[in-house]
Amino acid sequence: MRNTIHTNRETAVPNGRWFHILMPIMILCIVSYMDRTNISFAMAGGMNKDLAMSASFGGFAAGIFFIGYLFLQVPGGLLAARGAAKKFLTWSMIAWGFISILTAFTRTDTELVILRFVLGVAEGGMLPVALTMISKWFPDKERGRATAVMIMFVPIANIISGPIAGLVIQDWGWRNLFLFEGIATFFLILPWIFMVQEDPDQATWISPVEREYLDSNLKAEQDELAKNPKVKNASFMSVMGMPVMWKLIIINFFYQSAIYAFVIWLPTVIKNLTQTNMANVGFLSMLPYIGTMIGMYTIGRLSDKSGQRKKYVIIPLLGFALSLLFSVVFKAQIWVSFGFLVLSGSFLQAAAPVFWTIPSQMFSAPIAGGARGVINALGNLGGFLGPFMIGLLSDAFGGTSQGILALSAFLVIAAVITATLPNTEAADKNNELKLHLKVRTATAK
Secondary structure, eight states, rough: HHHHHHHHHHHTTTOHIIIIIIIHHHHHHHHHHHHHTTTHIIIIIIIIHHHHOOOHHHHHHHHHHHHHTTTHHHHHHHHHHHHHHHHHHHHHHHHHHHHHHHHHTOOSHHHHHHHHHHHHHHHHTTHHHHHHHHHHSSSSHHHHHHHHHTTHHHHHHHHHHHHHHHHHHHOOOOOHHHHHHHHHHTTTTHHHHHHHHHHHGGGGOHHHHHHHHHHHHHHHHHHHHHHHHTTTTTHHHHEEEEEEEHHHHHHHHHHHHHHHHHHHHHHHHHHHHHHHOOOHHHHTTTHHHHHHHHHHHHHHHHHHHHHHHHHHHHHHHHHHHHHHHHHHHHEEEEEHHHHHHHHHHHHHHTHHHHTTHHHHHHHHHHHHHHHHHHHHHTTTTTTHHHHOOOOOOOHHHHSSSHHHHHHHHHHHHHHHHHHHHHOOOOHHHHHHHHHHHHHHHHHHO
């Protein structure tokens, strides 16, 4: 009876936030991700040759983005927690659009490295700011699904950009790829400005029922966090001294090393494996990211239903590691190897939406925004290491196999460290029970 009342109550709550907030954030993230990863197709489509770059320098140029990415992570998260998320992301969008256009006219490898670094600075605050906005609009019991939907920008961006990039490079060259994607950014600024509100208190479209649902659930969540001795309601500098914070950073570091190495080098791996043209490479590169969408939604949903956040971070990390391993083991059998690359895509981002629910379970809301920024900033240094390492090992061994095996090892390390994180499942169940009892009491009245 209690479950029936709880379900009916939730079903009656309008879900406008899923369209008005989540969709614009997701579109913004798609465009930013296309701008940062289009270099992967440019490298496979002639940039390395035109700018006289070795594989290791190409990996360095791709990865230097993540050094610049450091600078606005923490400021972005803190500004978002203080109500400046929308303005921050608007100016970020303008900046990375201009930088992408400038990249189309680069003449030397040095200019490319500078522009990639500056692009990283421009995009640096995007993810922690977007995650902080989601934490203001979605209670914990919805946050795993909402984060999973938002982080689907990764496969969607790659599904869209793969065929487009392949065809553009095939017909007009790699420079026009940067030009077209930079111009496309500016078409999204006005819809973003008019559609998105910072938090529920500023929204005019939200219904009283939905507003009350968000206010009561988010307040209950913060009240429960304040009482929970496992939750760290401390100064930001104190949080930086906590072992759990550094575990989250290291997990993200190894995970991002594997993710971005996969994304940046996938077109080159497919081209070398299949010996086909760039248009076909673009279409083949879609398939792993279709698997990514399925994996992210499935794992996010299972995690929300069970509340077992650690378990559903570990499973995809190990699945990703094994799939990469077998793609190398069976590289002599072209389509078997490619099948394992597609399977790798299914696990590629599946751990991410679950992972990003963990900081809000361990730190209070004001601290969690800055904590996400640090975790994302330092963790994303792996986005420099992974592509650069693949390039170095490719130059040293004449192929990407050794680098892919190293990525598998990174993912296993991340899974082992995840297993040592504090358990949050008990706190999740206690929060859910208290919210359920409140709903039952309100219904009885």
